Amino acid sequence: MTRTRKNARRLAADAGLLATAAAFALPLVWVVLSSLDPRADLRVKAPDGLTFGNFDAILTQDITFTPLLNSLILCGGATLLTVVCAALAAYPLSRFRSRLNRPFLLTILFATSLPITAIMVPVYALFVQVDLIDTMQGTIFFFAASQLPFAIWLMKNFMDGVPKELEEAAWTDGANSLQSLVRIVLPLMGPGVSVVTVFSFVMMWGNFFVPFMLLLTPDQMPASVSINEFFGNRGMVAYGQLAAFSIVYSTPVILLYVLIARRLGGGFALGGAVKG
Amino acid sequence: MNSRPLARPLTRSLTRALPVTPALVLLLLFLAGPIAYCAYIAFTDLQLTGQAESSFVGFDNFRTAFQDEEFLNAVWLTLVFTVVSSLIGQNTLGLALASLMQRASKPIRTLTGGIVITAWVLPEVVAGFLLYAFFRKEGTLNAILDWLHLPSQNWLFTLPILAVSFANVWRGTAFSMLVYSAALNEIPKEITEAAEVDGAGGWRRMWHITLPMIRRSIGTNLMLNTLQTLSVFGLIWVMTRGGPGDKSQTLPLFMYEQAFQNSMIGYGTAVALLLLLVGSLFSVVYMRLLRTEA
Numbered sequence: 001m002t003r004t005r006k007n008a009r010r011l012a013a014d015a016g017l018l019a020t021a022a023a024f025a026l027p028l029v030w031v032v033l034s035s036l037d038p039r040a041d042l043r044v045k046a047p048d049g050l051t052f053g054n055f056d057a058i059l060t061q062d063i064t065f066t067p068l069l070n071s072l073i074l075c076g077g078a079t080l081l082t083v084v085c086a087a088l089a090a091y092p093l094s095r096f097r098s099r100l101n102r103p104f105l106l107t108i109l110f111a112t113s114l115p116i117t118a119i120m121v122p123v124y125a126l127f128v129q130v131d132l133i134d135t136m137q138g139t140i141f142f143f144a145a146s147q148l149p150f151a152i153w154l155m156k157n158f159m160d161g162v163p164k165e166l167e168e169a170a171w172t173d174g175a176n177s178l179q180s181l182v183r184i185v186l187p188l189m190g191p192g193v194s195v196v197t198v199f200s201f202v203m204m205w206g207n208f209f210v211p212f213m214l215l216l217t218p219d220q221m222p223a224s225v226s227i228n229e230f231f232g233n234r235g236m237v238a239y240g241q242l243a244a245f246s247i248v249y250s251t252p253v254i255l256l257y258v259l260i261a262r263r264l265g266g267g268f269a270l271g272g273a274v275k276g
Numbered sequence: 277m278n279s280r281p282l283a284r285p286l287t288r289s290l291t292r293a294l295p296v297t298p299a300l301v302l303l304l305l306f307l308a309g310p311i312a313y314c315a316y317i318a319f320t321d322l323q324l325t326g327q328a329e330s331s332f333v334g335f336d337n338f339r340t341a342f343q344d345e346e347f348l349n350a351v352w353l354t355l356v357f358t359v360v361s362s363l364i365g366q367n368t369l370g371l372a373l374a375s376l377m378q379r380a381s382k383p384i385r386t387l388t389g390g391i392v393i394t395a396w397v398l399p400e401v402v403a404g405f406l407l408y409a410f411f412r413k414e415g416t417l418n419a420i421l422d423w424l425h426l427p428s429q430n431w432l433f434t435l436p437i438l439a440v441s442f443a444n445v446w447r448g449t450a451f452s453m454l455v456y457s458a459a460l461n462e463i464p465k466e467i468t469e470a471a472e473v474d475g476a477g478g479w480r481r482m483w484h485i486t487l488p489m490i491r492r493s494i495g496t497n498l499m500l501n502t503l504q505t506l507s508v509f510g511l512i513w514v515m516t517r518g519g520p521g522d523k524s525q526t527l528p529l530f531m532y533e534q535a536f537q538n539s540m541i542g543y544g545t546a547v548a549l550l551l552l553l554v555g556s557l558f559s560v561v562y563m564r565l566l567r568t569e570a
Contacts, residue, residue, distance in 0.1 A: 013379040020373060021388040024395055024446065026416055027406035034409075042409045043419040081302075089299035096292050104296075106563065111307065113500065113559040117507035117528045118551040121535045121544045122314035123306075125322065145306030148299055177295065206399030208510030209528075224401050228514060231405060239409070246402045257397045 031243045040240035054244035063230065064223075064248060071222035074136060074211065075204040078143035082200045083193065085144065086151035091181045093152075094159040095167075105156070111149035120213045127214060134216040143210060147200045154199070158192025159185060191260075198260045202253045223249045311552070318546040324539035337546035347547065349522055350530035354506070357441050357526050362505040365445035367498060370452020374460055375482070377453075389453070396450030404514025407443035408432070411515070436516045436524035443511055448504065452497050459493035460486070492565060499562035503555055527551050 026044060034040035035054050037047035058064050093101055123142060124133065132138030166188070167180045175183070186193060204210075208224045215221055221229070227245055318337060322330035341347045373392065377385045395403065410416050411431040418428035431439045463486065471481050487494070509528040512518060518525035518533065525533070527547060535544025 010379055010381060013376040014381055014384045016376045017373070017380050017384050017388040020369075021384075021391045024388075024391045027410045027446070028391065028394060030409055030416060031402075031406055042412045042415040044416045045419075085299040085302060088295035091295050092292050093296070096289075098289060098293070100293070109563055109566070110556070110559050111303070113503045113555065113562055114311075115503060115507035115551055115555040117509050118531070118548045118555060119307075119310045119314055121531060121541060121548050122317060123310045124535075125317060125541050125545075126310055126313050141302065142306050145302045148303055148307075152299060177292070181295075202397065206401075208399075208401050208513070212510075224399055224510075228401055231514070242405060246405055250398050250402050253399065254394065254397055257393070261393075 031246055034240050034243035035247050037240055040243060042239060054238075054240040055248070057238075058241050058245045058248070063226075064245065066219060067221060067223040067226035068249070070136075070220060070226075071205060071224065074139060074143065074222050075201050077136075077140045078147070078204055079197060079201045081140065081144040082147045082151045083197050085148060086155045086196060087181065087186060087193070089148075089152050090155035090159050091177065091185070093156050095164065095177075105153075108149045108152050112153055116146045117209055120209055124213050133214065134220070136215075136220060139211060139214045142214060143204050143207070146210070147203060151196050151200055154196050155192065158189045158195070161192070162188045195260055198256045202256060205253050314545055314549055314552065317542055318549040320542045321540075322542040322545070324536065324541055330542065333542070337543050338550075340543065341546060341550070346522055346525075347530065350525050350527050350547075353437055353524065354526040356437055357444070357508075358502055358505050360438070361441040361444035361448070362501040363498065365441065366448045366452045366501050366505075367494075369445060369449045370497070371456050371494075373449070373453045374456035375486070377457060378460055392453055393450045395446050396448065398447070400447075400510040401514050403443065403447045404511045407439070407446060407511075408515045411439045411443075432516055433520055436520065440512045440515055440524050443515060444505060444508060447511065448501065451504075452501060455493055455497045456490065459490040463489050495565040496562065499558055499565065503558050503562075506551065506555060506558075 030042075030044045033044060033047055036050050036052070037045075038051045038053055039048045040054070092098070093105065127133040127138055127142075132141075162185050167184050170180045170184055206224065208228065211222050212225050212228075215225070218226075218229075227242075227249055230245060231242055317330075319332060319334060320330045321333050321336070373388065377389070380388075398406075408415075412418075413428075413430040413432075417431065421428040429435075467485060467489075468481060471485050476484070507528060508526070509532070512524055512526060512529055516524045518529040522530075528551070531544045531547040531551065533544075534547060535541050538544075
């Protein structure tokens with residue numbers, strides 16, 4: 001009897017999940033079908049024939065390659081800066097006891113949850129004053145700074161998991177902090193470093209507001225902003241092309257996410273890591 | 277060495293702290309700096325044009341704000357947006373999905389997880405398009421309603437704030453689902469089984485056993501969801517631009533409009549400062565929660 005009850009409960013759970021999954025899938029199904037549809041409109045429907053014409057139309061220098069390259073420079077540069085600074089900062093916080101550790105970490109934790117959106121207007125005004133407005137490097141610095149608190153917090157937690165004994169041998173051999181960080185600690189926390197890297201990159205790749213505010217010249221715009229311009233100018237009619245562009249622009253972050261989710265066993269690690 | 281007993285520990289702790297410097301410099305220049313600057317220009321009448329002639333105006337911007345119908349409208353819409361999409365939507369749906377996943381069969385669990393997480397990983401602007409298409413007059417939602425012979429309507433015009441709230445639920449539920457799945461996995465099997473033997477039904481088990489055991493995760497999740505929702509800009513911008521009129525203009529969009537369309541940087545920043553203060557308040561509560569957890 002308990003067995004049939006258990007089965008019934010599992011069926012009910014399956015049905016509930018399937019219904020939710022179907023509802024969540026509708027917009028995703030739309031984007032995939034429309035990108036292959038020569039006459040796409042706004043609703044989910046069977047395509048009028050299959051075509052790669054939409055992809056052909058958008059895979060040009062102006063529409064796709066330049067914005068994606070800009071995104072790559074912007075997010076790649078800022079991610080590199082974030083990860084290097086976070087690893088360096090996390091090392092003394094994780095390894096040495098100091099009276100300053102606690103207040104510093106509390107400030108970092110506080111900063112992780114500040115709404116960055118709220119400071120974009122003053123950042124714009126400040127960047128105008130110091131001539132960093134409309135520059136790639138200014139935007140990279142700001143991106144890195146906005147992602148740093150969370151990156152330091154994550155990195156420190158991962159680093160705490162590497163036993164200190166392993167370094168002590170290296171210290172007696174005369175290695176300094178930097179050497180033991182680069183040669184011993186970081187290689188041992190490979191999954192942790194890749195989580196911080198991928199997470200920072202994915203957050204920046206999808207971010208719209210920061211480049212929207214800090215960059216002005218069209219040919220410096222990353223994909224997140226240029227896709228919005230495209231939508232405003234042509235997307236209203238060329239839905240198929242918009243869908244194709246959305247897919248091209250989203251694929252890198254989805255692949256990256258799958259990569260770390262695999263590595264960490266099912267994507268739940270990020271939820272756990274965020275919990276602190 | 278003996279003559280300078282203090283020098284050694286001091287230089288040692290300075291060398292040890294050296295690696296923190298790059299991060300510290302970045303944070304001070306690009307995060308603390310703007311926040312301080314924000315607190316300063318919120319009290320001036322700085323405008324987008326005429327940079328030179330801004331002057332200190334005290335609390336004028338804040339007084340203007342609280343008498344400004346549009347500002348109060350934005351506060352109200354932000355509340356609706358946060359309560360509907362974060363407190364009710366993402367949180368409840370995330371918990372429901374996580375607890376169903378505990379019982380469901382593996383392939384269906386994986387499939388649902390995959391779809392919900394894809395919605396979360398997509399760039400904000402792309403999510404905006406997909407849901408714009410979904411809610412448009414000629415979009416999928418109305419197609420389904422027609423098929424069911426239910427009345428359809430132009431969602432983005434009649435109920436824009438609900439449409440963007442649902443969009444935020446679609447985009448953000450995965451996070452709650454992941455947090456709650458992790459929390460539910462930590463509840464020992466014996467406890468739920470014992471309650472089952474005692475004859476406690478599903479809802480009572482949920483209310484008396486599961487929820488109290490994961491209450492810290494609930495707190496953490498609510499805080500982080502709310503903070504994330506308070507700063508949503510791109511999603512709403514793409515779907516409605518805050519319109520029609522100002523019917524979906526939450527605080528971040530209001531702030532942007534004041535600063536750039538109306539060229540009143542000082543006023544826009546005052547609104548930003550209020551948003552930052554609300555955010556900090558939540559942030560402090562969140563830190564408290566984490567501390568009791570440890």
